[in-house]
Amino acid sequence: MTAHMNFVATTKILVLSDDAAAASFMLDTFGSLSRYDVRHMALKAIGEKGRLDAAEFHMIVLDVDNGEVLQQPELFSLRANHRSIPLVVVSEELTDERMRLLIRLNGSDWLKKPLERRALIDMISAHTPTAGATGSRVHAVVSAVGGAGASVIASSLAHVLAQPTKTGTPRVDLFDMDFSSGSLGFYLNLVNDYDLMPVIANPTRVDLEFIDLVRKRHQSGFSLLSFKQPSVLWSPKGAELVLRMLDVAAFESDETVIDMPYYSTPWKDEVLRSVNSVTIVTEITIPALHQARDLFLHLTRLRGSPASIFLVVNKYRSRLFSLGVSRKQIDGIFRDTHAHIVAYDWETLREALDRGVLPVEVNARSRFCSAVGKLGALVK
Numbered sequence: 001m002t003a004h005m006n007f008v009a010t011t012k013i014l015v016l017s018d019d020a021a022a023a024s025f026m027l028d029t030f031g032s033l034s035r036y037d038v039r040h041m042a043l044k045a046i047g048e049k050g051r052l053d054a055a056e057f058h059m060i061v062l063d064v065d066n067g068e069v070l071q072q073p074e075l076f077s078l079r080a081n082h083r084s085i086p087l088v089v090v091s092e093e094l095t096d097e098r099m100r101l102l103i104r105l106n107g108s109d110w111l112k113k114p115l116e117r118r119a120l121i122d123m124i125s126a127h128t129p130t131a132g133a134t135g136s137r138v139h140a141v142v143s144a145v146g147g148a149g150a151s152v153i154a155s156s157l158a159h160v161l162a163q164p165t166k167t168g169t170p171r172v173d174l175f176d177m178d179f180s181s182g183s184l185g186f187y188l189n190l191v192n193d194y195d196l197m198p199v200i201a202n203p204t205r206v207d208l209e210f211i212d213l214v215r216k217r218h219q220s221g222f223s224l225l226s227f228k229q230p231s232v233l234w235s236p237k238g239a240e241l242v243l244r245m246l247d248v249a250a251f252e253s254d255e256t257v258i259d260m261p262y263y264s265t266p267w268k269d270e271v272l273r274s275v276n277s278v279t280i281v282t283e284i285t286i287p288a289l290h291q292a293r294d295l296f297l298h299l300t301r302l303r304g305s306p307a308s309i310f311l312v313v314n315k316y317r318s319r320l321f322s323l324g325v326s327r328k329q330i331d332g333i334f335r336d337t338h339a340h341i342v343a344y345d346w347e348t349l350r351e352a353l354d355r356g357v358l359p360v361e362v363n364a365r366s367r368f369c370s371a372v373g374k375l376g377a378l379v380k
Contacts (some may be wrong), residue, residue, distance in 0.1 A: 013124070014039045016053065017063030022090065022115060026061060029117055030124070037231060040141035046074045059127060062107070064091045067098030070105075079105050086127045090115060118207070125208055125251075136250045138275040139379045143262035143282070149314040150281035151176070152349060152359065153182050153342070153372060154259035157172030157279075159358050161255040162221035170254040172222040173215065178261040182228030184264070189356030190216040196229045196241070200202045203241040211248045220358060222257075225249060231380075239266040246271065255380075269302060277308040277379045284316050289333050296337065310378060311337055312371075315344040340375060343367035 013036050017023040023040050030038040038124060043063075043337040045051045052059060063071055076265060086108040094102060102110065108127050111119060122319035139161075141154040156176060176184040185191040188336070194214045201203050214221045225245065231240040242265075250256045258275065260268060272278055278299055292311060300306045313330055330339050345359075345368040352359040360369045 002257070004331060009365065011036050011059065013056045013059045013061060015061045015063070016043055016046065017061075017065075017090075018043050018069075019063055019065055019113075022065075022113060025115055025367070026063075026090075026118075026120065029120055036124075039256045041071075042071055045237050046078055046183070047072075052078075054078060055087060055137075059086045059088070059124070061124075062087060062105075063113075064089060064090045064102065065093045065113075067094040068103065069100035071097055071162055075105065078246075079323060081280050119230060120333075121209060121229070123202065129173055136253055137257065137277075137380075138250050138256045138258065139277045139279065140258045140260050140272055140275045141279045141281060142260035142272065142295070144280055144295050145283060145288045146262050148281045148283045148288065149277075149342075149349075151178075151187060151259050152312075152352075153281055153312060153314065153375075155184060156359055156369065157376055158218075158222040158255075158257040158370040158374055159220045159353045159360060161380070162258065171252065173253040173256045174218075174222050174224045174226075174259065175249060175256060176224070176226035176259045177242065177265070177267075178259065179227055179229045179232040180261070182226045184224060184259055185216075185226035185228070187356065188218060188224060188352060188358070190218060190225075190226065192216060192225075192227050194227065196227055196232060198301040200232060200235045200241050200368075202236055203237055203244045206241065206244045206248055208248060208252060211245065211252065215249070220360075230320060233265060242267050242272070243270065272299060273302050277304075277310065279310045279312055279375065281312045281314050283315055289330065291314070293333055296334070306337060308379075309337065310375065311339045312375065313339050314342045316341045317344045340371065340378075342371040 013030055015026050015038060016025055017040065027038055027040055030036040041052065048331060069075065086110070087105065087111045088104060089105065089107045090111045091102065109123050111123050123371055125134065139157065141150050142156065143150040158172050158174040162170060175181060175186065175250065205213050215225050246258070258271065280292050280295055282288045296309060296311060299309050303309070311334055345366050348359050348363045348366045348368055351362045359366060361370065
């Protein structure tokens, strides 16, 4: 369970090249990023009937080397028949005449050989949104007070969003932004000992390859970014690092769940302003409920609307003749929004935490799992 597992590749790339060294370099580069499923073919495949079906790929990388192959009409026929597929071209330095032929191909981008790994990754990444990628959605889960249980709800929500649908299996990331404790890594038995200190000094090092290197794959289908690195909180470049990690992780995912800390950080408001949905998690005490109310009003001002702000009252227990907080009192505090109740299921949660597994792995029929399942349907 603690082993890193790769993503299921979803973006299919066709590399057309007669340069063995360049083709090997591109195969190695794309193969190291689990989002990409890459296939190499020689240029002669273009002219062989029935050999090449470009429509099955999301992107084509065409290596024209010194440009001599640009005189082949088959290249232009390929482009004319598949204009909707992004075409990126790599080549040696070309003469003016061959550069004009290259322009006639109407490619999406061009890169000069010899190839550099970082430049190649950046070029391909820039065109993946038009290469069959779906729009990414980001959901924040934030505690109104410490100990409300937002981390467990966030991890269970990631599990719900990662379940296969009729259209495929979503790519889901769970990002633990509480760098003071990195609690999700401990909760899920996926502790990450990667040292972020060298990266904090230079956040531009964060790219697709870096994120793919440092995240851990959970057996239920989502991937986890969780680090116990308190230095991120006080570093002058900590906010830049965190926001860049979020941008890159969200770019690669269909759904991203963020476990936000309840305390203030330099990036907290910026993230909560920008995400698709925010779920506030609070406990069933009057002080905690009022904290949640204040946070709800703050988020409404921050986002300009209460839309897509959800409230979860966690650890709810109802007893006969109880003097505790009633559902009527909760509704009285939150007049502007409907509070979603998550029943207190200590036995399931305690066993899940002790074993380092999700609550659904302990008891899929528990009231806690049912409530989080309903929350998942709301944020989708």
